[in-house]
Amino acid sequence: MSYISLSEKDKKEMLARIGVSSIEELFRSIPDDLKIKKNLDVPDSLTEPELSRWMDEIAHQNSYHDFLSFLGAGAYSHVIPSVVDYLSSRGEFISPYTPYQPEVSQGTLQIIFEFQTLICQLTGMDIANASLYDGASGAAEAVLMANRIKSKPKILVAKSLHPQYREVIQTYTKNLDLSVIEIEFSDRGEVDYEDLKEKLDEETSAVVVQSPNFFGIIEKLERISALAHERQALSVVVVAEPVSLGILEAPGKLGADIVTGEGQSFGLPLSFGGPYLGFMACCKEFIRQFPGRIAGETKDVDGKRGFVATLSTREQFIRRERATSNICTNQAWCALRATIFLELLGKQGMKELAWQNLQKANYALNQITQIGGIKPRFQGEHFNEFVLEFEKPWAKIEGFLLEKGLIGGLSLADVYPELSNCALLCVTESHRKENIDRLVALLKEVCS
Amino acid sequence: MTKMFHEPLIFEISGEGKKGFLFPKLDVPLKDNILKDIPSREEIDGFPEVSELEVVRHFTRLSQTNYCIDLGFYPLGSCTMKYNPKINEKLASTKELLLSHPYASEKWTQGSLGILKTTEEFLKNITGMDAITLQPSAGAQGEFVGMLMIRACLEESGNPRKIVLIPDSAHGTNPSSAHICGYRIQEIKSNEQGSVDVADLAEHMTEDVAALMVTNPNTLGVFETDIKKIADIVHSKGGFVYMDGANMNALIGMCKPGDMGIDVIHLNLHKTFSTPHGGGGPGSGPVGVTKELEPYLPFPIIEKEDGIFRLNHLRPKSIGRVRSFYGSFLVIVKALVYMLSLGPIGLKEIAEIAVLNSNYIRKSLENDYDLKYKTPTLHECVFSDKIQREHGVTNIDIAKRLIDYGVHPPTMSFPLIVQGALMIEPTETESKKDMDRFIDAMKQIAQEARNDPEVLKNAPHVSYVRRLDETSAARNPVLRWHNKPGEK
């Protein structure tokens, strides 16, 4: 296929105007010894029908969707209303550029402004940005931001923060004068307060916790924020499952200074890990250290309301090496989908969504823990995920479930050696009662 | 159409009790008091309540206030705003791809892994590099990954070094990315042709320099003809050459960065490889490296063994992860479909026509606008507002007036070495008719600058909103809607 829009006549006329006889002449500046002498060694072009067939074949090598799955762990299976796909597929949303010329980008900018507002409302914070790449890099940017604000060399990170998020924080901080120290978790699955108190000191820039955390446990944010503030450290809260914010109190009302997280649950498919949607919000006094693009309200010369990308001097294209982040392209179209999702569901829908997740996960956990040989690993309160500990080897249980067409959960042994015979399960509104009952029945069969 | 309404914020059309989406009734027995002592909320304060129709109209109307490629030309230098093929969108919506969970065992995701691996092979071929990671979410993150790998490799030999050399014509993400890796930036001058001043480079290239970050062709659209010599100078002192591949559109199928002595290169799938910009992302910034740097790639890497794809996390020298999971998967799918669709001939045609189109526009406007550097350019060219400044007109005024002519303005915020820059890159997908319309508009604007500068200074006149007050927006930021009166 070729997407060129020039006729042969056009090309001739253009070459004539330029004053060369061939296109080749225009590449004179590339030295001969660098020019490739033959065509690229890649497969011959495919037409649209052939491409569809090609994709069909390779996509069919995926079989995950044939299973009844209880996987979560930072990527959640939630409903995606038809309106989200319909509206976001408009060419005016897919094909525009970044809104550097606000007069012709009001759609993009107003939607960003609405997205920022919704994130502020969900998190209980003053300011939000237009998006970051994903929850993991968001957590890393939050750590860097906290360090810029406080200039202290230590960051405390809960071990119950998503393992991949902790890996990304490691990558982002290893060349800076910053030490990242982990806080243990207790038998409740929450942050170990004794460990936190011991490690918190006046050299700490921030305490970073996830809630609900990787184990699905809801952290006591007010208590953690208070402890952090006592030592003049910032409280950074990461929310990987923001559906929970439909029912849980906003972290901003519980002392959080910076809230960041993953917005995939808001209308983005699992799509093998990307593109996802990082969000971040903070208190207004930290605005100048806040990374990412921000849309602001203003007026035009006729007094009409409009929106612009503002406070751009924080960003790389102006501040270059002293920018708050090097981020340029972010996840605007994903934020658009999330905005449609959140506005469509609205107050009632978000509450109902959170409520159903909570109830169904709770039902599942109650049914499962009546089975001998399985118990909940942690005593804390959970949202839509929980960790089960098995007497029999998880490999055997997992294998049995797979044979029956179920993916039971994520084994934790690789990432948390102390949780060796444990699995993390997620139950969302997308699981019907008969799905959960089937899981319970099969677990009963294999565990007894 | 757009003048018929001024669309309010969704919060301003919200009304208590309106519902936009319903869930099936809860089918498990209801349990009271689950949350006990956990702080919870009755409702999300200020969240909108609207109907489905209101949502559809709201977004449909807002969409109509956006300029977009599907509507018209974007002569944005260094952005490569080419047409986004629709088959890419369709195939990226394939059910089996949308539903695949990134934590699922490789057994169940061989298709997704196969797609990633095939993309890697394509990009290795196009760039001439030995290994690729698809993990970075955008070009800037790719730059970060590239610089981290350079640093890790140098650290292993005992000295990460302190400085990164960056040409004064570079994009802002270059110094920003180097800085986060713990490096100090030293600027290298451009010569009269707008290329890297090789003497200035040689003077600054010491054993304290970790790398040179170079864009080729550079941000002026000029091919760095001395690139091999430049690479030799850097290598002779043990440094690495990082190439910002944002301008790959001029080189694809013509030459390979791997042959130029480049050690690391990042690509922008949302530029050269046609994936849509979406109003500011998502993008994808794969990074290609030489064999020497391969061990430092982010984990996991995808390997093929006995016909099966596996994820390998055991990479002791890896710089780590920069994001969750494997990358912007659906964006990668779109780029792969594009490359499969074009094949070797189509891929080469990109560069041929991109360069033809750009030179056509350059030739057509060289008598109307000042061209600071007369050097031959490839896929983009940079004019300035020097001539128009004599009438008090700046590049911003020219840009805003272009909007009245139905064209998106060119890039203006860089390169910093051209004051009042107008960086133009038509890409290969533009028609002659649309380019001629742009050229005519620019010529008319040049005339207006002489005869009627006020009409430029007050532009745009016919857009959905006119020139916006960016000063107030920065002095008194209003960054969200507020539901309580009096609250700031």
Place this chain on the structure above:
Amino acid sequence: MYPDNFYYTKDHEWVKTDGDKATVGITDFAQKQLGDVVYVELPQSGSQLEFHQSMGVIESVKAVSDIFSPISGEIIETNEELNDSPELVNENPHDSGWIVKIKIKDEKELEKLMSASEYEKFLEGLEE
């Protein structure tokens, strides 16, 4: 245009002396270059500065500029009005748009600076 009793730097700052106190701001040329000033990052009172040390940042909508200390000394006062009214730098760069007051450490350093006429010549040289 440029007050005769001020000293000037190549970075477009001006200095007005009053005994051992120096008031510092940016020149009219600088404010024109920057455009509408939206924020001024002021240093802390009490900070000790060396000659040509960065002591703050001025932001306009599309640009950022360091403010370099034209002399060594201690910051004794900063213009807090700029927090609410950064536009003073544009409206009155040589007067109410002042930025800091410094206690002069070494008067000899003033000899390194330019006079009004030298600064005006310097500006002419810039507009090649």
